[in-house]
Amino acid sequence: MKGMNNVNLENLSKTRESVAKGELPPYRMFEVEGEWMFGETQFKSTLNFENGSITLFTDQPTPSGGKGNAPNPVQYCVFSMIACYATTFVTIAAMKGVEIKSLKVKGYSKVNMKAVLEIEEGPVVEEVGITLEVTSSASREVLEEIKNLADKKCPAAYTVSHAVPFKSYITFTDG
């Protein structure tokens, strides 16, 4: 079977085999570069992918010191989380032969603005949630089983639900 749920199972199977044999590295490094803007938005990056590239802009809303001219970074984080989780969920479903007829996803992040603006100490992010609305002929039990696997295998979900080492460095340039 080549594809199911818009997931190419043949390619995925070849990759699994190559990783198992040591022909492909066991780690994947995702790298992105960006820069601060001094115009209508505050930050931009170009993301490259196999068949092209896309430039993204981000800006804070006005109450947080920006102009509200682009999505704010937390919105990108929430989008990335729902996209990553949906991709993992549908891929696992395809690997199990479960057809997904439609999938709608909603995600949110609850941010404590008092902690962000140093008015009080406390968790900056209090909750992250995601709801999947699935149309499938599979039983609820089967979908729940896929969800439990997605919880374990989605890198974005892992980043939210586990403490991951975070390193930040500053380098200086001469003006």
Place this chain on the structure above:
Amino acid sequence: MKINNVNLDKIAETKEKLQQGIWPEHRIFEVSGEWLFDKVQFMGYVEYDNGSTFLISDQIYAFGGNGNAPHPLQYVLFGIMACYSMVFMAKAAGKGIVIRSLKTRGYIKVNVKAALFGEDKPLVEKVGIVLEVDTDASPEELEEVKILAIKGCPSAYFVMNPIEFEPKVVKTESAIV
């Protein structure tokens, strides 16, 4: 007053409103999206103050996608880098530190064996960010700003702390025609 393309007056106003209880202390950021059965795999819709936009993502060929849009983890990284850069610039501006330019590089290291075979190791091993800063401020001053940025950045918080995450699956019935 505006420094580093950050409007400090607006931030001060927001702080005052939060302290007075005029503004809610929590902000909920919501995004919705859906799985696609076409050239890309996922599309989301995001609204902001002055507009709205669609975002698309796709897996690479090797992992069953079409390679026609950025991978979701590239968006994760972009979100973290942008968020961290913004908080860094706002904290610098708050201290009167002028930044002439800021370039940011970031990476996420993912254990493919953990993702594909359930190997019992961390799925995401590390996240790193390098800020390349052009400023007259001293390394010590910037280090202080960095520490404040780590504390105040929601995306850095996502990464460094375990947050309760409970996805829900709602099964809908197919329409009978």
